[in-house]
Amino acid sequence: MKMIKTLASSSIITMALSVVFTATLLAQTPKLNDAEVASVAVTANQIDINYATVAKAKSKNVDILKFAETMSNDHKAVIAQAVALVTKLKVTPKDNAVSKKLMADAEVTKKTLLSKSGKAFDKAYIDNEVAYHKAVIGAVEGLLIPSSKNAELKALLEKVVPALKVHLSHAEMVQMKFK
Amino acid sequence: MSKYYICFAFVVFLFASCFSVKEKPKAYTVEIKNMKFVPDDITVKQGDTIIWVNHDMMAHDVTEEGSKQWTSSIIPSGGSWKMGVTAAANYYCSIHVVMKGKIRLQ
Numbered sequence: 001m002k003m004i005k006t007l008a009s010s011s012i013i014t015m016a017l018s019v020v021f022t023a024t025l026l027a028q029t030p031k032l033n034d035a036e037v038a039s040v041a042v043t044a045n046q047i048d049i050n051y052a053t054v055a056k057a058k059s060k061n062v063d064i065l066k067f068a069e070t071m072s073n074d075h076k077a078v079i080a081q082a083v084a085l086v087t088k089l090k091v092t093p094k095d096n097a098v099s100k101k102l103m104a105d106a107e108v109t110k111k112t113l114l115s116k117s118g119k120a121f122d123k124a125y126i127d128n129e130v131a132y133h134k135a136v137i138g139a140v141e142g143l144l145i146p147s148s149k150n151a152e153l154k155a156l157l158e159k160v161v162p163a164l165k166v167h168l169s170h171a172e173m174v175q176m177k178f179k
Numbered sequence: 180m181s182k183y184y185i186c187f188a189f190v191v192f193l194f195a196s197c198f199s200v201k202e203k204p205k206a207y208t209v210e211i212k213n214m215k216f217v218p219d220d221i222t223v224k225q226g227d228t229i230i231w232v233n234h235d236m237m238a239h240d241v242t243e244e245g246s247k248q249w250t251s252s253i254i255p256s257g258g259s260w261k262m263g264v265t266a267a268a269n270y271y272c273s274i275h276v277v278m279k280g281k282i283r284l285q
Contacts, residue, residue, distance in 0.1 A: 070274055077237040077256065162214040163237060169277040 039093035133168040216280035230261040
């Protein structure tokens with residue numbers, strides 16, 4: 001039992017550290033060009049869609065399933081807008097250190113989530129959603145918007161921030177039910 | 180003589196009632212933008228219409244909050260939904276549950 005608790009807490013620590021490392025990396029990375037900004041934006045949205053896919057497969061909790069469905073639909077809508085814009089601007093999203101690190105960290109978190117079930121999974125998923133949205137809001141406001149040269153790209157990122165903040169509030173509301 | 184005055188007043192009243200102009204119902208717009216209902220607090224008269232227009236990139240809905248008496252169902256990006264107001268209500272987006280609005284009756 002003690003072993004299980006230790007393992008559980010170590011995986012939560014791993015997930016938390018992963019988000020912290022991501023946030024730190026995003027804060028320290030030098031400015032990106034528009035193609036790199038686009039890549040980071042699409043990657044960050046895709047990661048949350050991936051988390052939602054895991055949640056929809058594993059959870060039976062109504063609040064979690066509803067939240068995951070919203071994350072999946074909303075982040076797909078953001079990606080569609082981003083793709084439409086870069087197509088119009090003839091910019092090809094360029095993979096970079098930030099997007100690679102985001103994806104690598106997300107794989108670690110995904111493995112941790114997959115190792116859980118039941119209420120432990122639900123709590124881990126929603127805790128990660130709160131932490132992830134906080135990190136992404138910080139990154140969009142502190143790195144991606146200031147780095148964007150193109151006005152339309154900057155405007156799109158600015159338009160995404162209120163959605164991310166509403167997602168965060170929604171996640172925090174669901175999180176309260178697991179305390 | 181007074182009977183004539185009373186009759187005359189009654190006829191005038193009936194005439195005025197027949198030709199009194201009823202105020203036409205009005206149409207109001209609530210924009211859904213930046214994940215908010217704008218305005219989020221609106222005062223209308225019974226019979227007026229409110230149209231909600233979704234300017235966000237994601238879908239929303241408009242749902243009565245207390246006992247889900249009415250709902251728009253999904254309003255896609257760029258879409259709209261209108262409703263004749265019959266009662267005051269608190270409403271929210273059931274997809275993004277922190278988005279809230281209020282309809283007051285005059």
